[in-house]
Amino acid sequence: MKEIILIKNGEIALKGLNRSTFEDALVKNIKRRLSLILRADITKSQSTIMIEPVTENPDMDAAVEAIKRVFGIAGFSRAAACEKDMDVMRQVVVDYLADILRESKTFKVEARRSDKNFPLTSPEICRELGGEILSHFPHLRVDVHSPDLVVNVEVREKYTFIHGNQIKGAGGMPVGTSGRAAVMISGGIDSPVAAWTMAKRGLVLDAIHFASPPYTSKRAEQKVHELLGKVSKYSGTINLLVVPFTEIQEHIKDDCPEDLFTIIMRRMMMRIAIELAKRQGCGAIITGESLAQVASQTLLALGCTDAVATMPVFRPLIGMDKNEIVEISRKIDTFDISIQPYEDCCTVFTPKHPRLRPTLSDVEEAEKALDMDALIKRAVDGVKIVVIDKSLDI
Amino acid sequence: MECYFDNSATTKPTQQVVDAMVDVLTNCYGNPSSLHRVGDAASDKLQAAREAVAKSLSCDPSEVYFTSGGTESNNISIMGAAHALRRRGNRIVTTCIEHPSVLECMDRLSEEGFEVIKLPVDSSGHISENDLYDAVNEQTILVSIMYVNNEVGSIQPIKAAASAIKRSGAPALLHVDAVQAFGKLPIKPSSLGIDLISISAHKVHGPKGQGALYMKKGTRLATYILGGGQESGVRSGTHGMPGIVGLGTAISELGDIDANTAYVASLKSSLLDKLQSEDNLVINSPDEFPYILNISLLGVPSEVLRNFLSECGVYVSTGSACSKGHRSYVLTSMGLDTKVIDSAIRISFSRFNTEDEVCYLADCLKRANKSLRKVN
Numbered sequence: 001m002k003e004i005i006l007i008k009n010g011e012i013a014l015k016g017l018n019r020s021t022f023e024d025a026l027v028k029n030i031k032r033r034l035s036l037i038l039r040a041d042i043t044k045s046q047s048t049i050m051i052e053p054v055t056e057n058p059d060m061d062a063a064v065e066a067i068k069r070v071f072g073i074a075g076f077s078r079a080a081a082c083e084k085d086m087d088v089m090r091q092v093v094v095d096y097l098a099d100i101l102r103e104s105k106t107f108k109v110e111a112r113r114s115d116k117n118f119p120l121t122s123p124e125i126c127r128e129l130g131g132e133i134l135s136h137f138p139h140l141r142v143d144v145h146s147p148d149l150v151v152n153v154e155v156r157e158k159y160t161f162i163h164g165n166q167i168k169g170a171g172g173m174p175v176g177t178s179g180r181a182a183v184m185i186s187g188g189i190d191s192p193v194a195a196w197t198m199a200k201r202g203l204v205l206d207a208i209h210f211a212s213p214p215y216t217s218k219r220a221e222q223k224v225h226e227l228l229g230k231v232s233k234y235s236g237t238i239n240l241l242v243v244p245f246t247e248i249q250e251h252i253k254d255d256c257p258e259d260l261f262t263i264i265m266r267r268m269m270m271r272i273a274i275e276l277a278k279r280q281g282c283g284a285i286i287t288g289e290s291l292a293q294v295a296s297q298t299l300l301a302l303g304c305t306d307a308v309a310t311m312p313v314f315r316p317l318i319g320m321d322k323n324e325i326v327e328i329s330r331k332i333d334t335f336d337i338s339i340q341p342y343e344d345c346c347t348v349f350t351p352k353h354p355r356l357r358p359t360l361s362d363v364e365e366a367e368k369a370l371d372m373d374a375l376i377k378r379a380v381d382g383v384k385i386v387v388i389d390k391s392l393d394i
Numbered sequence: 395m396e397c398y399f400d401n402s403a404t405t406k407p408t409q410q411v412v413d414a415m416v417d418v419l420t421n422c423y424g425n426p427s428s429l430h431r432v433g434d435a436a437s438d439k440l441q442a443a444r445e446a447v448a449k450s451l452s453c454d455p456s457e458v459y460f461t462s463g464g465t466e467s468n469n470i471s472i473m474g475a476a477h478a479l480r481r482r483g484n485r486i487v488t489t490c491i492e493h494p495s496v497l498e499c500m501d502r503l504s505e506e507g508f509e510v511i512k513l514p515v516d517s518s519g520h521i522s523e524n525d526l527y528d529a530v531n532e533q534t535i536l537v538s539i540m541y542v543n544n545e546v547g548s549i550q551p552i553k554a555a556a557s558a559i560k561r562s563g564a565p566a567l568l569h570v571d572a573v574q575a576f577g578k579l580p581i582k583p584s585s586l587g588i589d590l591i592s593i594s595a596h597k598v599h600g601p602k603g604q605g606a607l608y609m610k611k612g613t614r615l616a617t618y619i620l621g622g623g624q625e626s627g628v629r630s631g632t633h634g635m636p637g638i639v640g641l642g643t644a645i646s647e648l649g650d651i652d653a654n655t656a657y658v659a660s661l662k663s664s665l666l667d668k669l670q671s672e673d674n675l676v677i678n679s680p681d682e683f684p685y686i687l688n689i690s691l692l693g694v695p696s697e698v699l700r701n702f703l704s705e706c707g708v709y710v711s712t713g714s715a716c717s718k719g720h721r722s723y724v725l726t727s728m729g730l731d732t733k734v735i736d737s738a739i740r741i742s743f744s745r746f747n748t749e750d751e752v753c754y755l756a757d758c759l760k761r762a763n764k765s766l767r768k769v770n
Binding site (some may be wrong): 216250254341349 | 699
């Protein structure tokens with residue numbers, strides 16, 4: 001007997017003729033994630049991907065943790081692959097599933113055979129193995145309607161697979177199948193969630209962070225590294241572009257009306273982000289904005305920001321409440337990092353009473369005080385790139 | 395240039411301290427509780443360190459207990475005293491500007507049903523002696539007051555606390571958190587009337603993770619760290635010899651405390667002279683403990699000034715290192731304007747700082763005052 005992992009594709013299974021493109025991308029992503037954990041043969045058949053380790057004593061716990069974070073997988077099972085022989089199967093079912101059988105009160109056996117030459121029919125297999133389990137674990141009861149545990153037995157071409165309940169996958173589409181986008185990340189709760197949400201839809205991520213030393217501290221930037229580290233466990237490698245933003249903020253502060261500070265700052269960020277995104281080959285910008293959450297996220301303010309956007313701006317959190325966003329941030333383990341109290345560039349110089357309904361013409365008029373092209377050029381030229389990838393960490 | 399002006403957060407251990415600690419790890423690995431020659435050697439060093447602490451507090455070595463630091467000494471004293479004396483009264487008196495390791499204990503005791511009185515402070519960071527006399531009644535079992543406040547350097551009226559206890563006839567113990575004062579002000583528990591004193595090694599150029607507790611002979615505390623009965627059962631656990639020896643060494647190097655204080659006072663006044671003509675400068679510390687100087691450059695947020703100075707190689711702190719990200723409760727208790735609080739930084743000196751460093755600090759502060767954009 002050896003232990004393998006069986007993966008059920010998610011949405012990919014619904015694809016038509018281009019399905020194999022998605023499957024190939026998924027297999028490639030899985031291979032990479034497992035590369036430091038184990039070596040394996042990975043094969044596809046009947047919308048199932050099978051990972052068969054060839055390493056001796058593979059660390060299957062680590063492999064399971066890694067697979068849980070690969071987008072494009074609806075669910076998967078850790079399974080025993082054994083000989084297609086009833087004596088062996090009887091033995092394996094009580095040994096391999098012993099822990100989970102002990103923890104359960106009720107169970108049922110579900111058998112399938114794609115090898116129709118196997119001497120027993122599916123109902124016969126169920127009966128045989130069910131009886132075997134009951135004789136070893138007399139505390140169990142059979143419940144065919146809502147059992148604690150479903151014992152799956154699949155008699156396939158080469159092996160019989162035996163496994164318990166399915167493990168939930170990360171869902172979504174394989175990273176890389178939707179292209180590339182740049183997320184604007186501050187260090188708060190929202191932007192990492194936005195990044196994760198869009199990576200889930202198959203995007204490769206770049207990240208853009210605006211730093212304003214000494215108004216923001218090194219720790220604030222360090223925090224962004226940590227947040228992206230968590231996101232990269234799902235998304236794979238992220239290039240972080242750190243933009244020096246102090247000069248621009250000082251100029252806005254000195255030369256523009258105070259109540260328009262935030263909106264002008266957002267527009268400057270957007271201009272720079274788009275410039276950088278183009279350079280990186282991105283097709284969209286991602287932000288963590290949520291309608292009406294703060295002054296720069298009113299409908300009119302978002303409109304003013306989008307007026308300088310020359311590529312799609314994805315705002316996956318736009319209709320979500322804060323508590324819904326927090327829930328995801330806890331799930332992806334970014335919440336505790338986000339709430340560390342280091343000031344970010346968005347809180348520097350924020351006016352007491354920002355204008356909630358800025359008009360585009362007022363904002364454009366106010367921006368005339370800025371030497372726009374030169375400021376943007378200096379910021380873009382000063383960008384520092386950090387490559388972040390924790391997806392291979394065990 | 396690198397200038398460290400955050401000595402109330404922690405200090406750099408001296409080379410002698412480091413050498414002494416390495417020597418213990420290398421050459422004196424025994425357990426002082428072991429009754430053989432290797433253990434005896436460690437036991438001798440333990441005793442020498444205990445004597446060094448005792449000498450610095452003018453007390454008997456048997457009144458010194460080694461702990462893991464100021465926080466543990468405070469916890470042992472406060473929780474231990476309250477629980478040991480709970481049958482004799484229910485009132486505990488403290489101040490609202492204590493360190494979190496005191497205030498958190500007080501909150502816990504309050505949840506347990508003790509009546510905790512937190513005395514307010516005036517705009518210079520002092521509790522009033524009258525308040526003390528009013529608060530301490532015959533039901534009082536513990537009075538816990540810090541000697542020197544860690545954020546502004548105000549010195550509290552410890553003697554008055556002792557007098558208030560005597561006058562009321564209360565069974566109260568007097569605990570003093572002397573983490574900031576130790577090694578800088580003379581502390582003689584017998585003449586001040588103190589029962590329990592918390593000190594920490596890393597504020598006086600010793601190692602982190604090491605502290606001590608002075609407990610007056612005959613005092614009984616409830617205990618929490620149970621085990622092998624080391625430190626007379628007050629704090630079980632195998633002695634952390636490197637730290638203990640480090641503390642002993644740091645104390646033996648203190649030299650003349652009064653002379654150190656006079657020197658540090660000269661550094662502080664030199665700094666203030668240099669900043670005399672700066673606009674927007676507010677001094678938040680009373681002029682009595684030169685090691686701690688809390689100032690505000692109005693309009694420059696604390697974190698921004700700290701970051702700016704850090705880039706210059708000058709290290710100060712905003713409020714205390716233990717409470718980053720929150721508006722200082724100490725400055726708030728002093729009733730200072732929020733503008734002052736939000737721009738406050740703490741400069742804390744050591745006897746090893748130099749006049750050159752002070753000049754550089756002054757230059758950097760002036761530059762910050764000129765170049766950083768002010769917020770309203």
